[in-house]
Amino acid sequence: MTTYAALLRGINVGGSKKIPMAGLRALIEGLGHDDVRTYLQSGQAVFAAGHGDEASLAAGLTRAIEKQYGFPVDVIVRDHAYLKAVADACPFPAADLEARQLHVTYFSAPVDEARFAEVDRDAHLPEEFRLGDRALYLYAPDGLGRSKLADVLSRPRLTKGLIATTRNWNTVLKLVELTAPR
Structure with missing residues (x-):
């Protein structure tokens, strides 16, 4: 398992693109990832994944957010190293x-x-x-x-x-x- 940070661009800023952190954690867990945590309200989540790479994990998270919340969010995923x-x-x-x-x-x-x-x-x-x-x-x-x-x-x-x-x-x-x- 590798631990990653997902950096979400432009959420919970100025009243637009609201994503509650509890909802984000549940969404990431629903994608099959473990040890999901969020940091602040401005779009950082940490999770462990045993499959995928940064690009595929970001794409999966982007699709899931749009499906769940109805708006697109740019996501960058990077590992600890x-x-x-x-x-x-x-x-x-x-x-x-x-x-x-x-x-x-x-x-x-x-x-x-x-x-x-x-x-x-x-x-x-x-x-x-x-x-x-x-x-x-x-x-x-x-x-x-x-x-x-x-x-x-x-x-x-x-x-x-x-x-x-x-x-x-x-x-x-x-x-x-x-x-x-x-």
Whole structure:
């Protein structure tokens, strides 16, 4: 059995796409997965699966959510090793920053620098971003809500063809902890 985190994009935000966490847990259990837990109301679930890969697990969860709740939700599934590698590879001094200043955007597929070539990095300083393995690290000293760079990075033409969902550093670390072997 492998433990995974499912990252659901855009649920329970602003009163739309409401999915109760108890319902999400039941839905994931109904798909045959074990040890299902949720974290916060904003779309993180952890579960153990003995079959499938990240892409097939995400697709199955996406289909089940739409069938159960009547609306589509983008889902990214990642295992513990990947989540830990992302946290360990952080190019910013995470230990010296407040969690609200550091975010990771998880992508459904690899991204390269060419996709973000149009972004004028100097114009947004002291905000910065760096790319990792299917991830983008964002340093926003005033937080995500005030970040002009975050707005630029989330433009549809930069994320075209991808699922992208962002988590603050506390959530990044919590998902590593929750998916760790017991």
